[in-house]
Amino acid sequence: AVGAREGIIAFKAKYVEAIAAVQPLLASNMRIHILKDIYPAGDEVITIWMATGRRVPPAALPKDVGVAVNNVLTLINLARAVDHGTPVTERTLTISGAVSDPITVTVPIGTPLRDVIARAGSITTAKPYFVNGGPMMGKLLDGIDQPVTKTTGGIIVLPEDHIVIRRHRQPMRDVMAIARAVCEQCNLCTELCPRHLIGHELHPALIVRSANYHDIGKPSVLLSALTCSECAICEQWACPVNISPMRINVALKEKFRAEGARYVGDLRPLDPMAEHRLVPTSRLVTRLGIAPYNKKAPLDESETHPAMVVLNLRQHVGAAALPVVQVGDVVQRGQLLAEIPPEALGARIHASISGRVSAVSSQSITVTA
Ligand code: SF4
Ligand code: SF4
Known part of the structure; x- marks a missing residue:
């Protein structure tokens, strides 16, 4: 679709199982590039430089050096959309840090964060704070009574006195x-x-x-x-x-x-x-004081069935989506709930569970199972 002559899948060497799984599936014009275990290898500008030698100029985009770069979840969502016409209705995220059972789960978008965090067992600190994203680039959440969105990253639970939290605050x-x-x-x-x-x-x-x-x-x-x-x-x-x-x-x-x-x-x-x-990365983990939390968070493939989802109308770059449903409407998972405004840049919002529309506001649509 982008006319690329070559496809590169960039891995850190430590992801041995993933590399072994992908290697036999590569087309003739694709290759695996092993990234050094350094930070910020995941910054797309740095990834491009390490994998291709090309440098993205300041204030430019990867396309300006002839590269399209996507993360794994985006590619999975693209494949589902192109091959099956399936909209994005779920999000895979890791819950780690000060929790008894770090875990990776896939949940319907709109699931309350509180419910997702509960899947990681108990919180092991008296005054927990929650970071959305990694310890370096994540954002401090102002609470967990908010829904998962299309862009929610991993959630890290940390004590109030942790250096990462003190920096944020x-x-x-x-x-x-x-x-x-x-x-x-x-x-x-x-x-x-x-x-x-x-x-x-x-x-x-x-x-x-x-x-x-x-x-x-x-x-x-x-x-x-x-x-x-x-x-x-x-x-x-x-x-x-x-x-x-x-x-x-x-x-x-x-x-x-x-x-x-x-x-x-x-x-x-x-x-x-x-x-x-x-x-x-290993030295950064030590410096940040997150070594005690650097544990495996295994994927739990069991489904989450929230009683209710709240779907924000702006989960993306551009204009908020416009609701096309009303309170009381019965909707099926995957059904269009909100459309991109005319002539605007935006993204559609689809039902992530089947149920009944229980609230519509200028910010969100609530669906109750
Ligand atoms: S956060 Fe600091 S180190 Fe990172 S790109 Fe900005 S100025 Fe550079
Ligand atoms: S003291 Fe800190 S902020 Fe000032 S130049 Fe050195 S590293 Fe940069």
């Missing part, structure tokens, strides 16, 4: 105060920034310096914050004095996006040390 004024007080311009955040290493202008040390002086600095340096992947290497790994250049970048991004500003800049030469400065 640190108020922005504290981030700025620490940056102003102790940034020694050691440049480590820049030297270890994966985007900088592959030739992007992004220079977190200079951005911190500019932010500390009322955003005085070369405009393109500040605007390059828009190209930050939010991988958190600068915050969780590089900075010796606990500054978060990433949070400063995120704040700048919000400001620039509100102003409609854009970054324009060329790809620069690759740092000759790039390959050696990416962070081994």
